[in-house]
Amino acid sequence: MIAYNKTWLTNLLLQDEVKKDAAQGYITPVELKTIEDKYPVGFYTPNLFVRIGLFILTCVIVSFAQGLLSLMAASGDLIESFGWFIFLGATAYIALELMVNGKFHYRSGVDDALLVIAGSQIAGGMAMVFYKSSQSGVDFFLVFSAIVLVLGVFLTLRFTDMLMSAFSCVAFLGLVFLLWLKVIPAGLATAPFAMMVLAAGTYWLAFTNHQKKRYVHYQNCLVVVQIISLLVLYAAGNYFVIQTLSTEMAGKTGPVPFGLVFWVWTVLLPFVYIYVGIYKKNTILLRTGLLLIAGAAITVRNYMHLMPIDRMLTLVGVVILVIVYGISKYLKTPQHGYTLAEPDEANLMDHLKVESLIAAGTFSHAPAAPAPESGTKFGGGSFGGGGSSGDF
């Protein structure tokens, strides 16, 4: 199913893993070299700057090639029809397949650009078909999210792309939400609970599977699904979201029924995320929780004016700084497996990378921890030391 050479993908993951250990000095450079020779990767994957350049240039080429085609077709009234967009998308998709299969491009900027162009053009063309025939806005979005879902899942499976998996996940949750509203009589009142269950289920599925060897090439995609389902899980019970939606879709104003439940959800869930994230050493939960505190704060502020904004900001700022000071002081030397030292790699989500590959190992559900410190760095990192100065 995957368009890229699977052996190379596996070797790439293996090389990444070994390179991390080599960088920390567990493996000698000579050994690294022999491993790289034994498990070669034939992809064309340039560095970030070249990737950006190739992305821009590919977009230029595709837009002018398609513009030229459209200009030629304009005389025959072809471009008026939805089929034209699908046709253009199809040409981009064919180009993508050729680049991936023939030239072995992998995350090179060329395949990224072609994937985005092909996906959006095909989805846009198909949406045009239904836009004319659908009765209402809800119907249209129902069909549209179904289109995006099918297309997104296909492109995710074929190209293991994180952006496409994000689109698919959002489309899936949106589709179920709209269907629920349409099919269930008291849809809007029960939708929050349905969405909570659905988002939690999606998260659980993604979480339990993202460490499995079977889905090892989709690990990054499953991480994206986890983040999105956690965000939707929060939004499903957020007071502001529910009230806005019920006003928009049913014209209901005034307080939401079961308001207390949703208030508790709005305020407490981010802290639950953070607590579980720290307790289970799960970076995704922890960071999502930290992000959602802002959401909770804005929601509360929207309904209750406790004090003027300036005093609020000052107070919160002081509280955060006190907390940071406390943490830095407490973790000056690592405690209970927590540290303030810089992780050895500046990865987006620290430990998204694979742990084990060529050997069928038993996988525990506990997420892997980021790369541990080498012995010399143990006594508190550069950051922890700062806590003692107490000057801030």
Add this chain to the structure above:
Amino acid sequence: MTDKLYETLHAEGLIGDESLAKIRLKQQQTPLFSLHWEVRTLLYIGVLLLTTGLGILIYENIDTIGHQFVLAFIALICGGSFFYCFKHKMPFSVGKVKAPNSFFDYILLLACISMLIFVGYLQYEYKVFGTNYGLATLIPMLVLFYVAYQFDHLGILSMAIANLAVWMGVSVTPKQLLLNSDFDSTTIIYTYLILGIVLLVAALITQRYVFKPHFKFSYQHYGLHVTYIALLAAYFHFYESGLALVAMAALAGLSYWMYTDSFKHKSFYFLLLVVLYSYIALSSLVIRVLVSKINEAGFELAALYFIGSGVGFIMLLINLNKKLKTA
């Protein structure tokens, strides 16, 4: 979890006994869970909220507090921060100097920002420098450059470069440069050009005399963008006159210089910039020819040009990348 991986690699004879033992030892340790970035982000947000809150608080109550008090308060923050920095500073060196602790950089930044606010406030409220704006921007600039070199702070170097641009009568941040600038004025184009060349020369000197060589990137980054944009602007401004040709020739020369330089120092970033800016310049020349000579089939030819040249530049970029890696 990785033990099986390494055992297989060991069995295949790819890693030695010693490395396997090291890996085994590592796996027995409980890995530490790093909260580094979370706590750093919190610190940043906390500082941001606190300063915003205090700022609004002062702004709302300016009538009761009075300007002198506010000025004194800012001066206190500024002085205190600088005092801390001078007390804890590392000895000066022409190479890289590591900050004594990770709060140091933030405090230095606070000191510089409050210094700028202080000067700005003085000028706005009391017109200390009168209409002598050159002096009002020159002093903070000199201080910033001094601080950047003394404490080895790249962020403050960027602030100093921006201040240099302000002093020369323009603003150098790329967004404002593209949005607000009136490119039709000749003086502005010349000012940009001089600024860009000064920065590029600064990069060259930094490199040649090995004086804070890691500052070279900042100088070259700003210098390159400013010079390229100024040359392109000059080209379009003097479109009809012979100066346009001069601007294009200068651009070609700059591209060649930066091209060799990026190869010398293996910089993918500057290589990408050279390729993209040269592509824009070349395209504007080609379009000019196409528009002037052929009227009917102009668009088709232009589209064909972009398709062909796009493919060509992709090949070029890929090849240059390969060359740079092996160079």
